[in-house]
Amino acid sequence: MTVDAAIVGIGCSAFGRGLPDSQLGLAAFAFKEALDDAGLTREDVDGLSIHLGAPLGVDYDRFAEALGLDIRYVNQSWLHGRFVTNALQHAALAVSAGLADVVACVTAVSFTRERGFLGGPGDVEGNREEGGTHGEAPPYGLTAPAGGAAIAMQRYMHLYGATSAQLAAVPISIRQHALNNPRAIMQQPLTLEAHQTARMVVDPLRLFDCCLISDGAAIVLVTRADRARDLKQKPVRIAAMQGMRSGREEFIFAPRGLGINQQSGKRSFARERDLEIFAQGIARENVQGFYTYDAFSPLVLFALERFGYCGVGEAAAFVQGGRIGPGGALPVNTSGGLLSEAHVAGWNSICEMTRQLRGSAGASQIRDAAALQWGTAWGDSVILTRDA
Amino acid sequence: MIHEKPRPRVGPDSAPFWKGCREHRLMLPTCTACGKAHLPPGPVCPFCFADAIEWRQASGRGTISTWTAVHKAWFPAFAAEAPYNVIQVELDEGPRLTSNLLGGDVPKIGQRVEMVFDDVDAELTLHRFRVI
Numbered sequence: 001m002t003v004d005a006a007i008v009g010i011g012c013s014a015f016g017r018g019l020p021d022s023q024l025g026l027a028a029f030a031f032k033e034a035l036d037d038a039g040l041t042r043e044d045v046d047g048l049s050i051h052l053g054a055p056l057g058v059d060y061d062r063f064a065e066a067l068g069l070d071i072r073y074v075n076q077s078w079l080h081g082r083f084v085t086n087a088l089q090h091a092a093l094a095v096s097a098g099l100a101d102v103v104a105c106v107t108a109v110s111f112t113r114e115r116g117f118l119g120g121p122g123d124v125e126g127n128r129e130e131g132g133t134h135g136e137a138p139p140y141g142l143t144a145p146a147g148g149a150a151i152a153m154q155r156y157m158h159l160y161g162a163t164s165a166q167l168a169a170v171p172i173s174i175r176q177h178a179l180n181n182p183r184a185i186m187q188q189p190l191t192l193e194a195h196q197t198a199r200m201v202v203d204p205l206r207l208f209d210c211c212l213i214s215d216g217a218a219i220v221l222v223t224r225a226d227r228a229r230d231l232k233q234k235p236v237r238i239a240a241m242q243g244m245r246s247g248r249e250e251f252i253f254a255p256r257g258l259g260i261n262q263q264s265g266k267r268s269f270a271r272e273r274d275l276e277i278f279a280q281g282i283a284r285e286n287v288q289g290f291y292t293y294d295a296f297s298p299l300v301l302f303a304l305e306r307f308g309y310c311g312v313g314e315a316a317a318f319v320q321g322g323r324i325g326p327g328g329a330l331p332v333n334t335s336g337g338l339l340s341e342a343h344v345a346g347w348n349s350i351c352e353m354t355r356q357l358r359g360s361a362g363a364s365q366i367r368d369a370a371a372l373q374w375g376t377a378w379g380d381s382v383i384l385t386r387d388a
Numbered sequence: 389m390i391h392e393k394p395r396p397r398v399g400p401d402s403a404p405f406w407k408g409c410r411e412h413r414l415m416l417p418t419c420t421a422c423g424k425a426h427l428p429p430g431p432v433c434p435f436c437f438a439d440a441i442e443w444r445q446a447s448g449r450g451t452i453s454t455w456t457a458v459h460k461a462w463f464p465a466f467a468a469e470a471p472y473n474v475i476q477v478e479l480d481e482g483p484r485l486t487s488n489l490l491g492g493d494v495p496k497i498g499q500r501v502e503m504v505f506d507d508v509d510a511e512l513t514l515h516r517f518r519v520i
Contacts, residue, residue: 119462121394137486138394139514142474143462151476155454158497200471203457248434259453260476261484262427262434 005092006228006235006387008102009038009221010351015185015342018112019215023058024066026217027108031067034219039232040102045221047073047100051087051107051345055079055124056117058108073100079117079125080133081295082252084346085244085380091222092238092382101223107347108217115213119144134252135261145253146210149296150202152254156298157204159258160313164204167316168195170297170332171208171339173325178336180326180363185212186340209297211338218347220354228387235387236357239371240280245379252378255302255312270308277307277381282371284308287383289356289366290330291349291374294337300324302377304332326364334364350374357386393465395512401429404443409513412505416481418444427483448503449520450479455495477501477517490518 011033013019013026021029035042048071050060056079064071075090077083084107091103116122119136126132126143134148142151156162171190178184190208198207228235251260256274259265278284284307292303301315309330310318324332335341335352342348355361356369366372375381398406401417408415416425419433420440432439455475461467475489489495490504501517508514 121463123462135486137474138463139396140474140486140488141393141458141463141466141469141472142456142486143394143466144460146460147456147458147474150456151454151474154456155497158454200457200459202460203471259478265453265478 001096003092003238003241004096004225005222005238006225007220007238007350007354007384008223008228008231008233008235009034009040010354011035011037011219012183012344012348012351013108013217015183015214015216015344015348017185017212017214019110021215023108023110023217024062026110026215027058027063027106027219028067030108030217030219031104031106034104034221037233038221040221042067042069045069045102045104046071047091047094047103048075049087049091049094049103049105050074050076051083051105051347052109053078056109056114058106063106073103081293081345082244082376082378084293084350085241085374085376085382088220088222088238088350088382089241089243092241095222095224101227103222105220105222105347107345109343109345110215111213111343112215118213119146144202146202146205146296148251148253149298150205152251152258152260152302153204153298155259156301160316162316164206165192165196166320167204167209167297167301168192169319170294170300170324171195173319173322173328174294174333174337175340176325177331177334177364178340181335181341184336184341185214186336205296205298208339211295212340212343214342216342216344216348218344218351220347220350225387234358236354237385237387238382239385240277240282240383242277242379242381245274250378253296253299253302255305255377256379267312269312270306274306274379275308277373277375277383280383282383282385286371287373288369289334289372290324290332291353291372292333293346293376294333294339295343297339299377300332303375306377306379307373307375307381331366334361334366353384357384393463401431405429408443408445409505409515412513414446414448414503414515415443416446416479416483417441425481425483427485446479446481450477450501452476452489452495452497452499452501453478453484454497455489457494475517485515488516490516493519
């Protein structure tokens with residue numbers, strides 16, 4: 001089966017902290033906007049790919065019931081942000097296989113109301129039998145996802161000599177992007193001094209190395225590429241994709257083999273198997289912007305290394321000098337990502353990639369954007385392209 | 389006194405590990421086919437896929453492979469101690485374990501450590517480490 005899918009509609013709620021709306025209310029707003037954007041009606045949507053289901057988000061059946069849909073294909077993942085690629089890939093596969101005509105990828109989250117899920121006593125996931133999958137070890141006080149990113153970055157710094165001041169280039173550059181985006185929650189410049197003097201959260205992660213805790217919804221509509229050409233917007237093709245990596249050499253918040261949890265500690269340059277995304281028609285040198293799940297600033301470094309934008313241990317140097325900021329050689333998360341726009345589990349970036357490839361990204365526009373990559377520190381990826 | 393911090397969720401695969409801690413012994417699930425120990429405790433050997441798992445006492449010695457200091461109190465029960473350290477130790481037998489370093493010094497990657505046992509209440513013993 002060939003993947004033959006395109007993004008044809010995007011919609012977002014307001015992004016903010018302490019928004020009064022329910023998660024379902026945020027989702028409904030974004031869904032209407034996405035339908036309008038695509039020139040579709042709700043009757044056209046017969047598939048759902050729910051990114052954040054129970055126990056945090058809205059389940060597929062409640063979403064369909066509340067919005068009056070009649071659905072024949074469903075995919076749903078649980079509360080982790082890590083499944084963004086997965087949710088989009090399921091939508092692409094479903095429309096390609098004829099299981100659905102139009103799939104709505106749904107992410108709606110009220111983190112400010114539900115923050116007990118994030119590393120506290122209400123974190124059912126982090127407190128399960130063998131601890132959480134971000135390295136949580138609750139009896140020893142490592143209880144939040146941030147802790148997993150911290151132990152990975154601490155070892156990375158030890159091995160390669162990277163510093164917190166180098167790491168600061170990630171949130172600073174992404175903040176510079178956010179200043180071009182009126183929807184972004186963070187609208188003040190971030191300086192190196194502010195980064196370095198901000199409170200330590202979990203060493204070496206300081207406040208601005210950790211993403212926003214925010215509320216918002218984003219909807220992405222996916223259909224077959226041939227159908228997409230008859231719709232309102234210029235289609236954005238899902239041109240290449242590769243799946244999530246897992247195994248003893250993998251830890252969600254570390255590069256492959258770094259030596260966290262049961263990883264061997266033997267690292268190597270990105271392997272052919274990890275770069276299959278670039279063997280599907282779009283080579284890495286043709287990617288004009290990189291988008292990633294920046295819940296914590298080290299994840300940006302790890303994703304850049306995984307996809308071979310730089311060598312092992314080189315990412316902290318690679319991100320210096322404005323390379324990933326506005327106008328840089330490889331802009332990263334041009335709407336501000338999770339660090340500065342909003343934590344909509346990465347879907348704010350999928351919407352931004354779509355705007356970029358339509359040429360409607362305003363002040364953030366990458367000139368003549370034709371191919372952009374979404375890739376995470378845990379190895380899954382999609383490349384989106386402007387339809388030929 | 390009741391220990392109010394989160395407790396290990398002891399399951400069928402991990403029960404011998406925590407029972408070992410209670411007896412002040414580090415027990416590791418070890419494969420009798422290939423000889424390798426693994427963590428977290430699982431139903432089969434993740435290296436050679438054999439079912440032949442035997443719980444063997446391990447040295448309790450290892451090397452700090454990474455660490456952090458937790459400043460934010462996600463759990464109220466840890467608030468009084470923040471910032472406190474969390475370490476990962478690469479045991480001499482191979483697997484890594486998450487724990488705390490006693491003694492008040494900032495952990496260093498590469499530092500040699502040994503396990504000590506902390507009887508936190510009448511039912512629970514947690515492992516910690518100290519510098520050798």
